[in-house]
Amino acid sequence: MAATAALLAGSTAPALAAPPPHAGPAERAFEVTVLSGRADTVSGGDALVRVAVPRTVPPHHVKVRLDGRDVTDRFRATDDKRTLLGLVDGLALGANELEVRANGQGHGRPRATLTLRNHPAAGPVISGPHIPLFCTASGNPWNLGPVDADCHVAQPRVTYQYRTTAGSFVALPDGPLPADVATTTTSDGRTVPYVVRVERGTINRAVYEIALLHRPGTASPDPWTATDGWNDRLVYTFGGACGIGYTQATSTGGVMNHSLLSRGYAVASATFNVFANNCNDVTSAETAMMVKEHFVESYGVPLFTMGWGGSAGTMQQLLIANAYPGILDGVIGQIGYPDERSVTLTGHECRFISQAAPAAGLSTAQRTAVTGFASPNTCGGYQNFDSVDWPATCPSHVPAGLRYHPVTNPDGIRCAMADFISNVYGVDPTTGAGRPIVPDTVGVQYGLRTLDAGVISPEQFVRLNEGIGGLDVEGTRTPHRTSANVDAIEVAYATGRVNQFDGGLRWTPIIETRGYTDPSGDFHDRFRSWTMRERLLAANGHADNHISVTGASGAPASTSQTQALVDMDAWLTARTALAASRPHLDETALTRLSRPAGLADHCVAADGERIVETLTLDPAARCNQLFPFHRNPRVEAGGPTTSAVLKCRLAPLDRAAYGVDFTDEQWQRLRAVFPDGVCDWSRPGVGQVPLTGTWIRF
Incomplete structure (x- = not known):
């Protein structure tokens, strides 16, 4: 590494x-x-x-x-x-x-x-040397005042908002409370005016926000002083998408959340916890750690901290909980993924298949079958991830004069993902660019399962694989297949960038919910819930700390998320009490023994029926009848359903291993595509090492 x-x-x-x-x-x-x-x-x-x-x-x-x-x-x-x-x-x-x-x-x-x-308050602590950053704290929407060279403001700013009886948040005026201030009852049974204290400032070069119920004029909360509105629990929110910003940004995971604040939770987040701003889980973890540190010093020690966020907001929670355990005590995710690297690979493979399909004579239905998805449109969403890797297009706020150019500005800002996270993977000494993980296509037999199922013909299979190609280190499409840098792959596994659930996720409680949208082409497909489960089983032999919930498309997502919040609170409350009374128990046992009775995998049908059923790939299961699993390109190529192998080990081509007959001419062409052999998915991937340890610094 x-x-x-x-x-x-x-x-x-x-x-x-x-x-x-x-x-x-x-x-x-x-x-x-x-x-x-x-x-x-x-x-x-x-x-x-x-x-x-x-x-x-x-x-x-x-x-x-x-x-x-x-x-x-x-x-x-x-x-x-x-x-x-x-x-x-x-x-x-x-x-x-x-x-x-x-x-x-x-x-x-x-x-x-x-x-x-x-x-330093501006960092870094664990993430390595700073990369360039363009400040936004002094402008809209933050207006926090002048910033220094690290984009930091001198002091945080505190404002108040209140919830009206009509159901909206508005600025609290000076003086007596307005007549239309709502009241709310917290999870620990205290009824208080629905007035929210909001603190905004800068930490780790990000803008942070902290919100909790507190009435002006009463004692300010601190580590020694309780406030009636806080239930002693912290929720940390994370935002989705994936982007390379080089910016302090203008959005956090959101703290003005009625579902959370009305129950008395303190809510915190920062701009670097939104992957659209900062697609780097190490700096996201570092920022959450530092904001939480400030929260504890300012408000007191929470009984526990729960994560909250969907899509890449779930991804961040899982990556942080595994590699930096203790920042989050529980994960509440929606429509999420296990990590960014394996999801990015799916986007690249979607593109390769889509570009090779016409020459292979694949119909839309055949191409969809080769990708494994329910809809031909699903690949479009996954390709949003591979577009972050390449091409290396800088965002508009990076001035043209500061951008990299091989001749006129060789030391300029590079805007590929590999450069954005070069502290993790290192820099290529010959080019000065961040070392990328090129999508590895060597040995991968795309469409193998569809060939075996008779969906595509041997000729289509050969043509498809002849047209796959790859990407070079500059992100340029190549007709030949490309091999990823093994050192970079090993770093990805050893430091937790590919999430094998073998660190803090051995014991951290996870409740993830998902509205079923596979047929619509939404790339938040249900199969990612299974990849989480199987990685947990592979790492630990059990998944006692993972609850998966699937609901019908169109059902209110807030209902399942609110229930997940209630369930996670009960789980962590019991776990905290058990840890105090039985300190000899290890983390895994504490999580298993404190899981509330009745909290189990389930799905919710369109008519509201709750079907309790262990997550499984068995197509006969009731939940799978309602909400069938689909797959992805690498699984359709014969790969494991963990979707965790970035580069496969090879075995010789064996004509007898196929359930179809190739002509001699087709077989020779296939040998030309795979001169060194084809993927042996029965073995771990090349460079697929266990997590070296948690709390790695760069």
Whole structure:
């Protein structure tokens, strides 16, 4: 894998899963914990720290020093009187030593130290060197004021909105509450005015938003002060699509969400958590980590954090939960995918098949069968992903004079996906460009299953595969098949860019819902739910932490999403309580034992019938009768239904292995297409290694 990747210390443990501030006192020694994040990923110069005081030490005898400076006055006792909570600020960049001791130097007096490694508020922390960025925080819609060289504003801005009795959010005027302010009852049973505090600022060069119920004039929430409107739970939202922006952008995953705010959830997001702005899950994870850190320091420790988002918003949640566990405690996804890399491959293969189909004499129905989809239009959506890889067209806000040109501006901004995420995959030393994962077509027998089924003829099969070709490293179509860089592929697997569900997703609860739109040509096809399930089964031997729900097209999506929210809250509430009462249980057992009774895979028919049925590929299953699975081009080529192999291993061509007869002339042409053999899908792919570890930095 790339030399730029490195594991953070303690990388296999869940991050941010800190004990709550009301945890019991230590017996004989101080227990010092960073509640706002990992001790080695602190940012912005401050950290919320918990000190559990041993029974042998009076709390007022505790002294805390930061690099020799007394910071004891930052700490206050919590309700149990033996736990101190403090916002330690003034951290220098790099390593800072926090020392906790009792008054005096007598024999046996306890002492503890903890190293806090601080990073700039503008980052980076884990994502590697900054790439160019064009600022938007000072303009519409943010209007946050002047920005510095990192697109950061001096201070966040707080505004208030309220929900009217007519059902809309409007700006809250100064003075008494308006007569049309609605009320709402939170999930923990408190009825409050529906007034929302909205904070906006900059973190990690992104614009962030935090919203929660809070009435002006009452005590502001902080780590020591509760607010009636917050139910002690945080929801982090993510946005979809996939784009290369080089911009601070003008949208987040959204925080003014009635379904969430009305129940008392705090809601947070940032512009780098929208894949349309920033199709890079590492910087998305880093931004979510830093925004959550700020939230904890400003508002207090949430009981748990749930992710929320559809399509690529689900994709981000899954990638983050697997590679950077602890940022999210639960995944609530809609119409999602397991990762970006394998989805991008589907788009490329759709294009190759579509371009080769006319010369192969394929009808529309035959071409659709070769792709595996329910509709001939499905490929169009998937090709939106491959267009992000190539061609390398810069967005309009990147000035023409700053763009790369091989002669006039060889050091300019390159706008291919490989350049946007070059910190992950590295740079080609000969070209200076980011190292791409070229779609690997070597050995792939497109349409193999349709050939076996008699849908296409041997001649059509040969012609189709003669016309597949590939892409070179510049994204130019080639008549010959192309082979991906194995080093780049290994990086993709080892660092979690291809999501094999073998990190934090071994235990993180997942509830994903999907409206069934396969026949309409919507590329959010149901088969991606199965790829998630099978990858979980392959990694762990079970999928106890995954709930999949499919509903009829046209049914209100909000209904299934709201139920998923209620179910995930119940699951994580029970899991948190179980972890406190049975600390010896491992993460997987905690998730399995806390799953609420009755929470199971199911589908919902058009008439509202709820059919509880384990997710399966069996076409006889009731849910599959209502909502049939389809496939994708690589599965129709004989590949595994995990859709996780980027480059296959090869086996010699075997004429006897086919269920059809080729003429000698057709067989010679087929041998010319596959001179080194065809895919052996019974083996793992080339470079398909396990996740090296979680919390990898670049």
